[in-house]
Amino acid sequence: MADMGLLGIVISETCGGIGGSDIDAAVVAEELGRSLLPVPFIETCVMVPSLLESGDITEETQDILSAIVRGTATIAIGGNTALAPYRDPNSTLKLNSDGSVSGEVSLVMHGAHADFLLLTFGSDAQTRCVLVSSDSGYDVDKQTANDPALRPATIKLNNTPCTALTGLRKDDLERARLRGVAALSALQAGAARAIFEITIDYLKTRYQFGRPIGSFQALKHIAADLFLEVESATSAAHAAANALASADPLAAKSVALAGFICNDAFRDVSAQAIQLHGGIAYTREHVAHLYWRRARATLSMLGDSDTHRETYLGAWETAA
C-alpha cells in the first residue's frame, strides 16, 4: 500500500503524502472493507494525520507523517474520549507533572504491534492527546477478540515518556473524529457489498428441490431488501465523504447519517448472509462468519448507531 502511495492518501504533499480528500480515503476504505484487511488504516492514515496536520507541526510530527507515508509507522489509538475507536470507560490514563504518562487502557485496537500509540484522555470537552513511541517502554497484554483477525490490547504505562500534541482546537479533534467515522462508513459499505455479492452468487448456484434456491421468493425478497441496504450504505458513505471534502457546514449531520446507516447495513447484510447461505455458512470454512464478526466488531467503533441517530436528530433540530 505504501508503494502505491495509499498510506499518505490524505497527508499533504508537503509532508510527503498525496494530498487527497476524504473522497479518496473513502475509496481506499471501501476496498479495505471488501477484503476485510485487518489494518489500522482509519487510525494511522486518516485520524492521526488529520490531528497532526491541524496542530502545531514540529520536526517530530513531520517525521511521523513521513513514516506513515513510507509504511514504517502504524499508529493505534486508545483512551476514554470520543476520539478512541473503542472507548474504554475504565481507562486510568493521566499525564504526570514531568510530562510523562501513566495508567492503563484497554480495547486499544492493533495496540500490541503499533509503532506509536496515540492516547487520548480527559473529557470530551477537554481532550488531551499524547503520542507514545513503542520504544518508550510500556507493558502490553493482548486481549482476545471475537473476530480472530483483530488484535486489541491492554496497554500499561508507568511514567512513560510521551509527546503531547499541541495547538489542537476542539474543532480539530472533532474533525479528526468525523473523518474517522466517514472512512469507517465507507469501509462498512464496501464490506457489506462484498458479502452481499458472495451471497447472491450462492443463491444462483446452490440447488435444492431441483432448482436454484435464488428462484424462491422467500429468499428473493430478502435479497431485494438487502440490496436496498447495500446501496443506501454506499450512498450515505459517499455523501459523508463529499460533505467533509467540500467543507459543508452540515458535514457532521451527513457523517452521523452514514455512521448509523452503514453500521446497521453491514450488521444486517452480514447476518442475513449467513441465514441465506444456510448450513454452509455455519462452518468456519466459509467466509460469511468473517464478515459477520467484523460487522459486529465495528458496531461500536467510533460511536454506536443509537449515538449517531441522536446526533443526527440533534442536527435536524438545530438546522431548523
Place this chain on the structure above:
Amino acid sequence: MSQFDQDTSPEALRVAVLSWLDTHWDGENRRPLTEPAYDRRHWRQQVLAAGLAVPSWPPEWFGLGMTSAQCKVIEKAFAERNAPGTGLDRYHLGAITVFKAGSDALKREMLPELLTGPICCLLYSEPNAGSDLAGIRTRAEQDGDQYVINGQKVWTSNAREADYGMLLARTDWDAPKHRGITFFLFPMRQAGVEIRPINQITGESEFNEIFIENARVPERFIIGNLNEGWGSFQTAIAYERLIMGQGITGRRRNSPTRSRPPLLELAEKTHKLSDPVVRQRLAQALAYREVNSLNNERAMTEMMTKGSMSLMSLSKLAMSRIQHGEAAIATDLLGPEALLDGPDNSDAANTNFDAAKAYMNSIGGGTDQIQRNIIAEKVLGLPKEHEPDKGIAFREVKSGTGPRTAG
C-alpha cells in the same frame, strides 16, 4: 434550427432560455406575452417549436439533444419565470412511451399532438390481472384498418379528463401470455367507453373503472409492433415507478429539503420530542428519506453515465418503507387522538390520510412484493420462479380464475 446550442455553457444556456421566455411569456400574469389569455395548447405549441418541451430528445424529434444537467438548467429557468411547459420528457408518460416505443410514423403523427394538449391515462390493470398483469383479457380484434376493443380496466387515474389511454389488450390468444399483447394509443372520448369512479380508502376518488364495449382504435395507433406490446409497456411502467419513487405521489408533506420536517413538529406539539425512544424512531425515519434522495441522485448519475437502471428500481420500494413508517410514528405520537378524524382534528385527519395513502405506493404500479421479484430477477439476476404458464397458449392458461380444481 434551434437557438439553443448543445455545446453552450450552463450559464449561457440559462441566459438564452430566460431571454426566450422574456420575449414570449409574461411571468407576472402567467400568460403568453402575445396573447390576452392563457391558452394552454397554444403556449405548449410555442414551447414545443422552440425545442424546450422535451429538451433531452434529439433535434429531429422535437428536442434539443440536451443532457440531463442541461435540462435541469432549462427547468430552473422556466421556474424562475413561472412558466409551464418544459420537462415533458420526464413526466409525460404517454409521450415518453410513444417516443421510446412507437414507429416513426406514429411519432410524427401523434407526438406534436400529445405534447401540446391531450391528457393520457393508463389502461393496464384488470379486475383479474393485477400483480399477474400479463394475464389481461381485454380483447382487441381487427376490423379492416381498425381494432375493436372489449373488456374492463381498473385503477385508471385521470380517466375523465383523458383524451387518450395507453391500452394493453390481447391480440393473440394462441400465443403464450406475454407474447399476444398489443399496446395501443386508445381514444377515450367515444361511445362504448364508460367510466366509473372508485371510492378509495383515503376518501378520494382519483381512480376509475373503465368498461369498454365495442370501442375502436385505428391500427396505426399501435405503439410498437402487433403482439409485442409487453416490451413497449415495460418502458412505460419503468417511468411510472421512477416517478413514484421520487415521492411525487401523495401529499409531499415531508420533503427532506425542507428545514423543519413535519414529524419533528408533530413530536414537539405532542410533547414527545424529549422521549429517547421517539427520538431514535424520528432519526431513523428522517434518515430513510434522506438516504432515498441520495440513492435517487446516484441513480440519475448512473443512468446518465452508464445507462444503468439498477438503482432506479429501488426507490419505489424504499418509498413504501418511508411512507408507512412515518404514518406509524405519527399515529403513535398522536396516541388516542389518532382515533379522531375530520376537519376539527386536522393532525389526526392528516395522519389517517397518510396511513391509508401509503398503500398507494406499496400496491400501485406493482406491489412491493412484485417490485422485490423484479429487483431480484432483473437487477440481481436471480433465476425466475417456476412458471406454470410458460410457453402455453394463453387460452389454455388459468389466470385469476379462482382455485384450480382437480381433473
